[in-house]
Amino acid sequence: MLIFATTILLTVVAMIFMMVWNSMPTIKQFGIGFLFGRDWQPASDIYGALPFIYGTIVSSLIALIIAVPLSLGIAIFLVEQAPKKVATPIAFLVELLAAIPSVVYGLWGIFVLAPFIRNYLGVFLQDYFGWLPLFQGRLTGIGMLTGGMIMALMVTPIITAVVRDVLEVVPTQQREAALALGATKWETTKIVLGNAASGIAGAVVLGLGRALGETMAVTMVIGNSPQISASLFEPAYTIASVLAANFAEATDSLYLSALIEMGLVLFLVTFVVNGFAKLLVARVAKGTGTAKVT
Amino acid sequence: MKSKISIKNLDFHYGPNQALFDINLKIKEREVMAFIGPSGCGKSTFIRTINRMNDTIPIAKVSGEVLIDGKDIYAPKTDVVSLRRKVGMVFQKSNPFPKSVFENVAYGIRINRMHSGKSDLEDRVEKALVDAALWDEVKDRLNSSAFGLSGGQQQRLCIARALAVQPEVILMDEPASALDPIATQKIEELVVELKKEYTIAIVTHNMQQAARVSDKTAFFMLGKLIEVNPTEIMFTNPEDQLTEDYITGRFG
Amino acid sequence: MSEAIHNRRKFVSSIMTTVTAACAIFAIAVLILILSYIAYRGIAAINWEFIVSTPKPVGEGGGIGNAIAGSAMMTLLASLIGLPIGIGAGVYLAEFGDKWYGNTIRFLSDTLIGVPSIIVGIFIYTLIVLPMQRQSGLAGAIALAIIMIPIVARTTEEMIRLVPKSMREGALALGAPQWRVTWDIVMPAAASGIATGAMLSIARISGETAPLLFTALNSRFYNWYYDKPMSSLTVQIYNFATGPFEVEHQMAWAATLILVGLILVINIIVRIFTRKKF
Numbered sequence A: 001m002l003i004f005a006t007t008i009l010l011t012v013v014a015m016i017f018m019m020v021w022n023s024m025p026t027i028k029q030f031g032i033g034f035l036f037g038r039d040w041q042p043a044s045d046i047y048g049a050l051p052f053i054y055g056t057i058v059s060s061l062i063a064l065i066i067a068v069p070l071s072l073g074i075a076i077f078l079v080e081q082a083p084k085k086v087a088t089p090i091a092f093l094v095e096l097l098a099a100i101p102s103v104v105y106g107l108w109g110i111f112v113l114a115p116f117i118r119n120y121l122g123v124f125l126q127d128y129f130g131w132l133p134l135f136q137g138r139l140t141g142i143g144m145l146t147g148g149m150i151m152a153l154m155v156t157p158i159i160t161a162v163v164r165d166v167l168e169v170v171p172t173q174q175r176e177a178a179l180a181l182g183a184t185k186w187e188t189t190k191i192v193l194g195n196a197a198s199g200i201a202g203a204v205v206l207g208l209g210r211a212l213g214e215t216m217a218v219t220m221v222i223g224n225s226p227q228i229s230a231s232l233f234e235p236a237y238t239i240a241s242v243l244a245a246n247f248a249e250a251t252d253s254l255y256l257s258a259l260i261e262m263g264l265v266l267f268l269v270t271f272v273v274n275g276f277a278k279l280l281v282a283r284v285a286k287g288t289g290t291a292k293v294t
Numbered sequence B: 001m002k003s004k005i006s007i008k009n010l011d012f013h014y015g016p017n018q019a020l021f022d023i024n025l026k027i028k029e030r031e032v033m034a035f036i037g038p039s040g041c042g043k044s045t046f047i048r049t050i051n052r053m054n055d056t057i058p059i060a061k062v063s064g065e066v067l068i069d070g071k072d073i074y075a076p077k078t079d080v081v082s083l084r085r086k087v088g089m090v091f092q093k094s095n096p097f098p099k100s101v102f103e104n105v106a107y108g109i110r111i112n113r114m115h116s117g118k119s120d121l122e123d124r125v126e127k128a129l130v131d132a133a134l135w136d137e138v139k140d141r142l143n144s145s146a147f148g149l150s151g152g153q154q155q156r157l158c159i160a161r162a163l164a165v166q167p168e169v170i171l172m173d174e175p176a177s178a179l180d181p182i183a184t185q186k187i188e189e190l191v192v193e194l195k196k197e198y199t200i201a202i203v204t205h206n207m208q209q210a211a212r213v214s215d216k217t218a219f220f221m222l223g224k225l226i227e228v229n230p231t232e233i234m235f236t237n238p239e240d241q242l243t244e245d246y247i248t249g250r251f252g
Numbered sequence C: 001m002s003e004a005i006h007n008r009r010k011f012v013s014s015i016m017t018t019v020t021a022a023c024a025i026f027a028i029a030v031l032i033l034i035l036s037y038i039a040y041r042g043i044a045a046i047n048w049e050f051i052v053s054t055p056k057p058v059g060e061g062g063g064i065g066n067a068i069a070g071s072a073m074m075t076l077l078a079s080l081i082g083l084p085i086g087i088g089a090g091v092y093l094a095e096f097g098d099k100w101y102g103n104t105i106r107f108l109s110d111t112l113i114g115v116p117s118i119i120v121g122i123f124i125y126t127l128i129v130l131p132m133q134r135q136s137g138l139a140g141a142i143a144l145a146i147i148m149i150p151i152v153a154r155t156t157e158e159m160i161r162l163v164p165k166s167m168r169e170g171a172l173a174l175g176a177p178q179w180r181v182t183w184d185i186v187m188p189a190a191a192s193g194i195a196t197g198a199m200l201s202i203a204r205i206s207g208e209t210a211p212l213l214f215t216a217l218n219s220r221f222y223n224w225y226y227d228k229p230m231s232s233l234t235v236q237i238y239n240f241a242t243g244p245f246e247v248e249h250q251m252a253w254a255a256t257l258i259l260v261g262l263i264l265v266i267n268i269i270v271r272i273f274t275r276k277k278f
Helices: A002-022 A024-035 A050-081 A084-099 A102-129 A144-169 A172-180 A185-195 A197-213 A216-221 A239-249 A253-286 B043-050 B080-086 B101-111 B118-131 B151-164 B181-194 B207-213 B231-236 B241-247 C002-045 C048-052 C065-096 C100-114 C117-132 C137-162 C165-173 C178-206 C233-242 C246-277
Strands: B003-014 B017-028 B032-036 B060-068 B087-090 B169-173 B199-203 B216-221 B224-230
Touching (some): A002 A024, A002 A253, A002 C065, A002 C100, A002 C137, A024 A253, A084 A144, A084 C246, A102 A144, A102 C233, A102 C246, A144 C002, A172 A185, A197 A253, A197 C100, A197 C117, A216 A239, A216 C233, A253 C100, A253 C117, B003 B043, B017 B199, B017 B224, B043 B169, B080 B087, B087 C165, B101 B118, B101 B151, B101 C178, B151 B181, B181 B207, B207 B231, B216 B241, B224 B231, B224 B241, B231 B241, C002 C246, C065 C100, C065 C233, C117 C137, C137 C178, C165 C178
Parallel strands (some): B032 B216
Antiparallel strands (some): B003 B060
């Protein structure tokens, strides 16, 4: 048993070691400047990670802006509003969204979501909000917005599940106390949300961690072009998608090293983000999250 | 008669909290001693020190001596596993294993390799079930799940399981508290029967039960042993004012 | 005066109920939209030849038989490696994992679960593909196993911790040593939960693409050897979907129908099974 448990330790240690070791060439050559370089030209051995970092952050933010309210709504409905008979099957269906593989979301994104954005949503946004730089430029359906939206669908079941757990931990007495004072269902829900605040924050951060590392679906719809553009309709690139799209053909050692270093950056960021999320959720489970409300 | 169990200066701590204070007590061979007292007084904690069941709690700390047959069971070289074979335990809530009736009783025999063959195993299981006054009720369903038995039957199955490994001492932690009056009566009759062969320590919150089944009674309060006396004396003419207050229902 | 306020509060409350219900309905609508579209596009392209044959040049038909075989082989090997290690680690965490070492392992497992699967692909590339000088089914399977291990470990731990303490104490009180209590009493009691976790982890890895892209790569032929590049359903779907040809897009939908059907069936079976149990 100890040996098996130790396998996990060794895996993580080996993972960090191998990635650091294999990204030494670019770390030596570019130093910290690697993270701020705007140019990415493998053919002339110029590697700057900024466009990918930008794409990763912006697409994740789009995902969260859509997914957080949606997930909160679903979780509140399931835990606080719906009768149990209705909530159980709905909860299962929402969980099924998480069971669909990333590559399938990508396929659906290319052939359903992208045309929808090109023909309807994007046209609508350009008609009414076209004066914003966000919605200018050529509308192909493939780009930052599509990537963010497909990500939103994928992180929604994950955030929902954690928020549900967090809400369920809030003691029933809190609800009964509010109801006994004559509070309506929604007013009671607000009390419950106050109790669960740090756990909900944890769920959001966990969703962020997932979005940052989301690979296949995003690779298939974001356009894979290393540029920094204000327009959400323009193609972009994320760290995970440049790895998926280019790793197999990276034969030159500096190119490989640059990709592995980006993997290392992604690994460290998700590591920190997930650890932080866990801390926030654990606070609710231990009950310290309720302190500021009562 | 010599002392089977003898406790000297026993202190018990849960982390920073002391749960038992300087307990001194002797239990003779083939004697039933009942432990009474208000809930949280330490009586369950106390009997769990006799088979070192508290070892499973990381923050628990024991000091003092618990001697069984004159040997200190907290001595460093004590084999806890064989100690627990010698000191059986029946818990407050019946806890059969997710196995058949037969396999529940056979489990302890098997792990301790006490049987010399299949028919010997069957004999031992039967004897334990007979001794636990359960045989007639389960002999036709030995291979069905133990979870199918009633609450009282499950508890007697757990007693049979404890008897099967031929212990010398049986600890019972409120064995009837979750049972209905008829099932409780059966357990009590069983305790009276078992005392012919075993030394028994039984925790109960039911004073009539203590009066019915025990030779001696010990009264605990707030982690201290207030009084030990023969049961008749305890319930008719207690020495300590606290005992009298408790028995006459003035608190607790 | 309070009547008006009262009505207003009740109105706000019912609006919010509607809004949250709409969120739930939206999510389910998306699920139905995705699944029904997969079924609609997939069924049109599925036939026996597609299921058993290998890819052919565009326009000549062909199929995904080798991808199905490759996925099955890599999932099998990954399970053979990942399940015992994961379950063993879970048992360790549940039974002996309350000290600093257990806490460390638990923390690392959770970290590993959160690591993007493409990172696991890179790790295996540097660890196995580079030294072997070629992509292989073995490398793909090990990458999948690494994804599986922490998931299985944590669900196993959770399931074991659900076994009532009273059951362990019952066995300990009979003089059973710790390892026998774990093996004879705790494991059988937790077995169905552990099996459920194992099934779900198999469903999870069978949908993984990113860790296979440059470990197992792909292959146009049936390949029964783990030391050579191996095709998989997911990588095949990715290649078909991102290619320029409509025929290949058709095949991507058909392959997706098979993959998603399989994963949904596992999820639904597990659901029915666990509902009966508890």
